[in-house]
Amino acid sequence: MKINPKTGIDKLIFGMLQKDVEALYGKPSKSFKDEDENTVYLYNDQKLRLTFYKDEDFKLGYIVGSSQDLVLFDKKIIGRNVSDVQKELNTKDYATWEKEEFDTLENYFNESNWMIFQTEFNDVVKVEVGAIINNKDEFDWKFKK
Numbered sequence: 001m002k003i004n005p006k007t008g009i010d011k012l013i014f015g016m017l018q019k020d021v022e023a024l025y026g027k028p029s030k031s032f033k034d035e036d037e038n039t040v041y042l043y044n045d046q047k048l049r050l051t052f053y054k055d056e057d058f059k060l061g062y063i064v065g066s067s068q069d070l071v072l073f074d075k076k077i078i079g080r081n082v083s084d085v086q087k088e089l090n091t092k093d094y095a096t097w098e099k100e101e102f103d104t105l106e107n108y109f110n111e112s113n114w115m116i117f118q119t120e121f122n123d124v125v126k127v128e129v130g131a132i133i134n135n136k137d138e139f140d141w142k143f144k145k
Contacts, residue, residue, distance in 0.1 A: 001065070001067055008142065012063060014059070014141055014142050015142055016059065016060040017058060017059060020143070021050060025043055028041035039058055056139060059141060059143075064128045065129075066127075075088065081123060081124075085117065086108070094112075096110060097109065106119045114131070114133075115128065115130075
C-alpha cells in the first residue's frame with residue numbers, strides 16, 4: 001500500500017466520505033465514535049484506522065496504518081529503523097522532525113507533510129498521515145467527486 005504524502009494511502013484520498021471508502025474496501029471491521037464525535041473505521045485486514053471528521057461533514061481526514069505492506073517512495077516503512085528512514089527522506093522535503101516520547105514509544109512528526117512515524121525500540125511500528133491545512137487555515141481536500 002503506497003503512502004501518498006498530503007493525499008492519503010493506497011486508494012484512500014483525504015476528503016472521501018464514508019460511502020466512498022466503503023465502495024473501495026467494503027464495510028469496516030469495526031466502527032465507533034471518538035471523544036470528539038468523529039467517526040472511526042477500522043479495517044483489520046489492511047491494518048488501517050480511518051478518521052472521518054465530524055466538523056468537516058465526516059470527510060476522511062486522518063489515516064493510521066501498521067501494515068507491513070506500507071511503502072513510501074518505493075521503500076517499506078514498518079519494521080525499519082527510524083534513523084535509516086529519516087536519512088532517506090532528508091532529500092525529499094522531510095528534513096525537519098519533532099520528537100515526542102511516551103514510555104517505550106517515540107513519535108517523529110513532520111509538519112509540512114503531516115506525517116508521524118511511531119517507533120518502538122527505534123523501529124517504525126505505525127505511520128500516521130493527515131490532511132493538510134492550507135494557508136487559509138482550511139483543509140486542502142484532495143478527493144474530487
